[in-house]
Amino acid sequence: MATPTAASDRFEETKGDVTYIRTDKDLPPVAIIDRSPITTRHKIVFGVIAVLGAIAWAIIAFFRGETVNAVWFVIAAICTYVIGFRFYARLIEMKIVKPRDDNATPAELFENATDYMPTDRRVLYGHHFAAIAGAGPLVGPVLAMQMGYLPGTIWIIIGAVLAGCVQDYLVLSISTRRRGRSLGQMARDELGAIGGAAAIIGVLVIMVILLAVLALVVVGALAKSPWGVFSIAMTIPIAVFMGIYLRFLRPGRVSEVSLIGVGLLLLAVVAGGWVAETDWGKDWFTLSGVTLSWCIIIYGFAASVLPVWFLLAPRDYLSTFMKVGTIALLAVGILLARPLMEAPAISQFASRGDGPVFAGSLFPFLFITIACGALSGFHSLISSGTTPKLLEKESQMRLIGYGGMLTESFVAIMALITAAILNQHLYFVMNAPAGQTGPTAATAAEYVNGLGLSGPPITAAEIDAAAESVGEQSIVSRTGGAPTLAFGMSEVLHQVFGGTALKAFWYHFAIMFEALFILTTVDAGTRVARFMLSDGLSNLGGPLRRLKDPSWRLGAWVCSLIVVAAWGSILLMGITDPLGGINTLFPLFGIANQLLAAIALTVVTVVVIKRGLLKWAWIPALPLAWDLIVTLTASWQKIFSADPKVGYWKQHSICQAAQEAGQLCLTAKTPADVDKIVRNTFIQGSLSIIFASLVIIVFVAGLVVAIRAIRGTGRPLAEDEPVPSRLFAPSGLFPTSAEKEVQKQWDALPKSPVASSTS
Amino acid sequence: MGRAAEVTRRVVDKLSWYAASLMGDNHYRRYVEHRSRAHPGEPVLSEREYWRMRHAAADADPGARCC
Numbered sequence: 001m002a003t004p005t006a007a008s009d010r011f012e013e014t015k016g017d018v019t020y021i022r023t024d025k026d027l028p029p030v031a032i033i034d035r036s037p038i039t040t041r042h043k044i045v046f047g048v049i050a051v052l053g054a055i056a057w058a059i060i061a062f063f064r065g066e067t068v069n070a071v072w073f074v075i076a077a078i079c080t081y082v083i084g085f086r087f088y089a090r091l092i093e094m095k096i097v098k099p100r101d102d103n104a105t106p107a108e109l110f111e112n113a114t115d116y117m118p119t120d121r122r123v124l125y126g127h128h129f130a131a132i133a134g135a136g137p138l139v140g141p142v143l144a145m146q147m148g149y150l151p152g153t154i155w156i157i158i159g160a161v162l163a164g165c166v167q168d169y170l171v172l173s174i175s176t177r178r179r180g181r182s183l184g185q186m187a188r189d190e191l192g193a194i195g196g197a198a199a200i201i202g203v204l205v206i207m208v209i210l211l212a213v214l215a216l217v218v219v220g221a222l223a224k225s226p227w228g229v230f231s232i233a234m235t236i237p238i239a240v241f242m243g244i245y246l247r248f249l250r251p252g253r254v255s256e257v258s259l260i261g262v263g264l265l266l267l268a269v270v271a272g273g274w275v276a277e278t279d280w281g282k283d284w285f286t287l288s289g290v291t292l293s294w295c296i297i298i299y300g301f302a303a304s305v306l307p308v309w310f311l312l313a314p315r316d317y318l319s320t321f322m323k324v325g326t327i328a329l330l331a332v333g334i335l336l337a338r339p340l341m342e343a344p345a346i347s348q349f350a351s352r353g354d355g356p357v358f359a360g361s362l363f364p365f366l367f368i369t370i371a372c373g374a375l376s377g378f379h380s381l382i383s384s385g386t387t388p389k390l391l392e393k394e395s396q397m398r399l400i401g402y403g404g405m406l407t408e409s410f411v412a413i414m415a416l417i418t419a420a421i422l423n424q425h426l427y428f429v430m431n432a433p434a435g436q437t438g439p440t441a442a443t444a445a446e447y448v449n450g451l452g453l454s455g456p457p458i459t460a461a462e463i464d465a466a467a468e469s470v471g472e473q474s475i476v477s478r479t480g481g482a483p484t485l486a487f488g489m490s491e492v493l494h495q496v497f498g499g500t501a502l503k504a505f506w507y508h509f510a511i512m513f514e515a516l517f518i519l520t521t522v523d524a525g526t527r528v529a530r531f532m533l534s535d536g537l538s539n540l541g542g543p544l545r546r547l548k549d550p551s552w553r554l555g556a557w558v559c560s561l562i563v564v565a566a567w568g569s570i571l572l573m574g575i576t577d578p579l580g581g582i583n584t585l586f587p588l589f590g591i592a593n594q595l596l597a598a599i600a601l602t603v604v605t606v607v608v609i610k611r612g613l614l615k616w617a618w619i620p621a622l623p624l625a626w627d628l629i630v631t632l633t634a635s636w637q638k639i640f641s642a643d644p645k646v647g648y649w650k651q652h653s654i655c656q657a658a659q660e661a662g663q664l665c666l667t668a669k670t671p672a673d674v675d676k677i678v679r680n681t682f683i684q685g686s687l688s689i690i691f692a693s694l695v696i697i698v699f700v701a702g703l704v705v706a707i708r709a710i711r712g713t714g715r716p717l718a719e720d721e722p723v724p725s726r727l728f729a730p731s732g733l734f735p736t737s738a739e740k741e742v743q744k745q746w747d748a749l750p751k752s753p754v755a756s757s758t759s
Numbered sequence: 760m761g762r763a764a765e766v767t768r769r770v771v772d773k774l775s776w777y778a779a780s781l782m783g784d785n786h787y788r789r790y791v792e793h794r795s796r797a798h799p800g801e802p803v804l805s806e807r808e809y810w811r812m813r814h815a816a817a818d819a820d821p822g823a824r825c826c
Binding site for chain 1: 777778779780781782783784786787789790793794797806807809810811812813814816817818819820821822823824825826
């Protein structure tokens, strides 16, 4: 629904509660403002949804001693999303966004049928979702299961409604009013030079750590798994085949080639099972973590310098196809299998803070571990820049920005369910670092049985049987979240599709698609980071100015090399880390992602205040305040904590003392391990300091600008002049009757006269 | 019976339109429409050339993908 306007080239006509706005007397309306009050039927429907949601929440939160069915999680999530979308998002729309459908969006204004293209709202919703959701919402909730299912569920659902969706929606709205400018550019425009520079450097550094940790998850899932390595390796020739097919054989037949690609992909997963049975297959594809890391580093570099059509574009097609398909499959699987929760509502590790999966207590580390799915700063890079250039109407931003993030939150809930239905002993066998579980099923069984978990103890034979059921030699300490999710998915899906015979297939299918998402993020992310780097360096002037030219190959190679070296070295550091890798690096990933959210929310809050909407500034300021409290507390603990399980510098000083005394420290087993811990903790500790400082600079810059704006002495808003729109499209998922009526009028027009008046 | 077939056909049409728009199958057709509407009489790229142009544009300005 649009907001009223008083411009001179607008013609308004009101019938009852509905106002129609034309920008051309001879054309049908381009905007509809519907002030109809909520109908009794709707009141009843939303009332029922609210009550149902409340019942589901009560069952999840208060049923103790009984196992809770996974379906209640789905109901609680969906009911909360519906209420959040209908009421909170609508409030934000009416009070802050105030969409003006009589103004053209960047997509309409600069339409070129390439990157600027008004796209049907339902299609754009799909695009936006495919761009924001990847492996993040699948991995975070799995790791957070260490704390029990309740805290994660509350944070994923409530966090999305009050924080993540608000960020995505508002960033989309301010970028749309600024011709689709990127977050970094908007930060410079609205916060000034220092805040802007800190934001741009922050984005770049955060991107590097993000790529490193995602790559670490893939390596964790594939190390010593010949089946997984084979099927992932095959995605490269499949993508290249698709690229060649699209470029030379049948250009434009994207769905066709994607279907062929998905068929080949499934074949690769099946074939992986055969290959892993053979001696040569075991020889070739059983790779150590370090070797795999080098493979991914080389791959990341190659993918970022090769032409897009050859590898990146086809992989993206495959990834989109698999994303939508697999998530739908998992939802159907959960609803049909209706599994029971094995995890406790709140575990012993929530308050003690000594859990093996990640260190630290529930506050703040749960909110760091689950970033994607509840509040993900990275989305602000897609909500600004990419999506505004495809948007038809401002009023559709609620569906795409807010609704897209709700969908990602739902994906996170499903990931949480798949981890919560696993036997808890098995969960810790898979997720505790190797230094604690030891190398064999026997040592792992002994370790987890000593953790004091509820339920009967596990035996080594049971662990071996679980590994065999999914076609792996071992599942001991397969950290990173991806193997656990794959295991949970195979539990759900084999009950519905195919029985125990297909369990190993589903496990490797899940591993394959997670790795596919991550590798797509790694190659696209390396490329984006390379562009940011060369753009930033070219602003320094001198001979570096030549980097502005994207076709300068040497410059592109050098910048790619720098980016890959940055995340590659962190990846190698994580893989060889004696302290466990994922449990020390994942918090850094979460902190980085949420600090990016702090930057985005600062920019948004400043814009809201500059627009004179101080009264409603609490809407973005609430998630901003929460996010700053969480991330800065976590950073503080990571930097200053005296607990050697949490504080990087504490670990550093202990091991440095041990190094000088020629002794061992923490989980180090050799003097070389001690050296590694000294080096790694130094890097991790320094990165924590850099992240936190950059965000504080951005926040302070925002605060200064906001205070100036409130006093009325600030710089003006950098919004662009509105241009009247010449097209019509409905706002929500389903068109209203008034929208259908207007759409009919547009459809009845002869095609060509519209054309002449458009240009 | 006939009605059910009609509904099925419409659902299938809608789904295939959705997939085609999401993946890009009909982007070239939209490009041709756009050219004839906004720049009538000017030359139009062939489908092969159009996709080369699209990929070259993506080469020069990659879209971010999240996690």
